[in-house]
Amino acid sequence: MIPLREIAFARSGDKGSSANVAVFGRTPAAYRWLRDHLTEGLVEDYFRPLGVGRVTRYDVPNLEALNFVLAGVLAGGGSRSLRIDAQGKALGMALLEMKVDYPATR
Amino acid sequence: MAAPLKIANASGFWGDQPGAAARLAADQPDLDFLTLDYLAEVSLSIMAILREKDPAAGYARDFVDVVRSLCPFWSAGGRTRVVTNAGGLDPGACARACADALRAAGLGRLRVAAVAGDDVLAVLRSGAGGFENLETGAPLATVAGRLVTANAYLGAGAIADALRAGADIVVAGRVADPSLTVGPCIARFGWPPGDYGPLAGATVAGHLIECGTQACGGFSTDWLDLPDNLSIGFPIAEVSPDGSCVVTKPAGSGGAVSVQTVKEQLLYEVGDPGSYLSPDATVSFLTLRVEQAGADRVRVSGATGRAPPESYKVSATYRDGYKAHGMVTVFGHDAVRKARRAGEGVLRRLQRAGCVYREHLVECLGTGASACGIASRMSDTHLVETVLRVSVAADAREDVERFAKEMAPLVTCGPQGVTGYAAGRPRVMPVFGFWPTLVARSAVAPSHRILDGSRP
Numbered sequence: 276m277i278p279l280r281e282i283a284f285a286r287s288g289d290k291g292s293s294a295n296v297a298v299f300g301r302t303p304a305a306y307r308w309l310r311d312h313l314t315e316g317l318v319e320d321y322f323r324p325l326g327v328g329r330v331t332r333y334d335v336p337n338l339e340a341l342n343f344v345l346a347g348v349l350a351g352g353g354s355r356s357l358r359i360d361a362q363g364k365a366l367g368m369a370l371l372e373m374k375v376d377y378p379a380t381r
Numbered sequence: 382m383a384a385p386l387k388i389a390n391a392s393g394f395w396g397d398q399p400g401a402a403a404r405l406a407a408d409q410p411d412l413d414f415l416t417l418d419y420l421a422e423v424s425l426s427i428m429a430i431l432r433e434k435d436p437a438a439g440y441a442r443d444f445v446d447v448v449r450s451l452c453p454f455w456s457a458g459g460r461t462r463v464v465t466n467a468g469g470l471d472p473g474a475c476a477r478a479c480a481d482a483l484r485a486a487g488l489g490r491l492r493v494a495a496v497a498g499d500d501v502l503a504v505l506r507s508g509a510g511g512f513e514n515l516e517t518g519a520p521l522a523t524v525a526g527r528l529v530t531a532n533a534y535l536g537a538g539a540i541a542d543a544l545r546a547g548a549d550i551v552v553a554g555r556v557a558d559p560s561l562t563v564g565p566c567i568a569r570f571g572w573p574p575g576d577y578g579p580l581a582g583a584t585v586a587g588h589l590i591e592c593g594t595q596a597c598g599g600f601s602t603d604w605l606d607l608p609d610n611l612s613i614g615f616p617i618a619e620v621s622p623d624g625s626c627v628v629t630k631p632a633g634s635g636g637a638v639s640v641q642t643v644k645e646q647l648l649y650e651v652g653d654p655g656s657y658l659s660p661d662a663t664v665s666f667l668t669l670r671v672e673q674a675g676a677d678r679v680r681v682s683g684a685t686g687r688a689p690p691e692s693y694k695v696s697a698t699y700r701d702g703y704k705a706h707g708m709v710t711v712f713g714h715d716a717v718r719k720a721r722r723a724g725e726g727v728l729r730r731l732q733r734a735g736c737v738y739r740e741h742l743v744e745c746l747g748t749g750a751s752a753c754g755i756a757s758r759m760s761d762t763h764l765v766e767t768v769l770r771v772s773v774a775a776d777a778r779e780d781v782e783r784f785a786k787e788m789a790p791l792v793t794c795g796p797q798g799v800t801g802y803a804a805g806r807p808r809v810m811p812v813f814g815f816w817p818t819l820v821a822r823s824a825v826a827p828s829h830r831i832l833d834g835s836r837p
Binding site (some may be wrong): 278280285286288289290291292293295297299321322324325331333334337338339340342344352353354355357358359360364366367368369371372373379 | 422426491493518551600601602603641644645646647649650652653654655666667668669670673703704706740741742744746750751752753754756770772773774789810811812813815816817
């Protein structure tokens with residue numbers, strides 16, 4: 276198992292009380308692996324401790340990217356959320372800590 | 382084919398680097414435009430509160446300092462023009478302050494325009510529509526009495542009109558962030574309304590540069606590995622007449638413009654990449670091509686556009702009580718256990734005092750609190766230090782004020798090793814609810830006015 280950051284980079288930001296996390300493959304092979312394995316369900320389970328609602332995945336093949344929209348993950352977001360990360364700045368880094376079973380031979 | 386239009390961004394948000402505009406003008410004097418973005422989702426509500434204490438505070442006064450900082454450049458013959466949303470709630474007052482600064486510097490010949498029409502508070506208050514919350518579907522009536530601001534995200538039209546009328550500085554209030562870039566493009570290239578291909582391309586260019594250094598490696602995953610990451614350059618979009626662009630940065634600045642940094646910024650704060658909504662065009666990012674075209678030069682082409690939504694998006698805010706955050710550092714063995722217990726003690730004292738909070742939170746920074754419950758690397762018992770952060774929110778200001786007085790006593794009644802409390806009492810802040818909604822285009826009339834800069 277390796278951390279996702281070894282095969283991907285990411286960017287997160289807020290949209291009201293939701294956030295998006297874009298994940299990009301570092302190589303074409305890494306992107307194909309992400310496309311096949313990094314499902315909405317997996318991401319939803321991963322962010323469940325933050326109270327995420329529905330997770331929607333958008334495929335962006337021309338950028339070798341997946342864009343996840345995490346509904347309601349910011350506990351109100353904006354000026355309302357009491358959390359240290361009220362605007363989802365850390366969510367990309369958090370997702371990149373996910374341990375994944377990426378085959379070493381690829 | 383006409384030469385590309387060189388548009389830089391010198392401010393990604395209210396509070397960005399104050400010297401950026403003057404540095405860009407010095408490093409890259411051939412820029413056609415500087416754009417400066419000041420308005421996040423709730424910025425206007427902050428201005429509304431400031432304005433209650435000072436009627437002249439309804440706009441980002443930092444921008445007037447930026448204008449002053451550019452005066453030597455213009456006096457020496459510089460021709461770069463400026464487009465900003467620093468006008469906030471009062472673009473007219475901001476434009477007048479800019480004109481005053483220019484005149485004081487002997488630059489009364491430069492023309493300042495104010496863009497108006499984004500303020501739709503009266504429209505929302507009129508109750509002429511449901512104005513349901515786009516996130517929750519709730520009707521506006523639930524918060525109507527507490528509304529503070531309501532502003533439509535205008536498009537590029539009025540900015541382009543002001544530039545074509547000869548404005549050197551255009552001061553808008555709420556406009557869609559990319560429209561600060563699209564406006565100059567329309568003024569230069571003359572794209573007619575409905576020419577959605579190039580409008581989509583320029584919208585992408587504007588989206589890429591609107592957050593300042595973020596296009597050049599700021600906030601990037603691999604920030605630590607960037608060249609000269611202590612002085613990351615602000616971005617420049619060289620927009621071609623077909624709407625495609627090259628993103629670059631001034632020679633000698635730090636950071637990088639690479640396929641990676643540009644891709645990251647492309648999807649920043651984006652929902653459906655096949656349908657990026659802006660008042661100038663609805664854009665698909667799914668046809669974009671992103672290619673390295675030289676050192677720190679990335680070409681972005683292939684945007685496809687279609688008609689924008691029939692309505693304007695509105696960002697409204699309403700008063701929603703008060704909050705405060707307090708922090709102290711806890712050092713020593715069992716630091717996290719001690720900190721958590723001390724935080725609970727603060728909340729218990731407040732409860733005994735009769736305070737009522739609709740929400741409260743105890744966080745121990747250093748334990749992975751930014752994504753609590755995710756990705757912890759080790760057991761908390763290994764930490765010798767943590768920052769205890771306690772937060773409360775309440776409808777009544779007094780209850781939050783009382784909280785602000787209960788943090789510092791931890792120095793004497795908390796565990797040994799409480800330190801780092803010197804910043805003083807927590808600040809009581811108003812909470813603004815965010816109310817995204819829609820308003821019919823027919824209810825909004827964007828306009829511009831060029832000030833007479835020769836007299837006060």
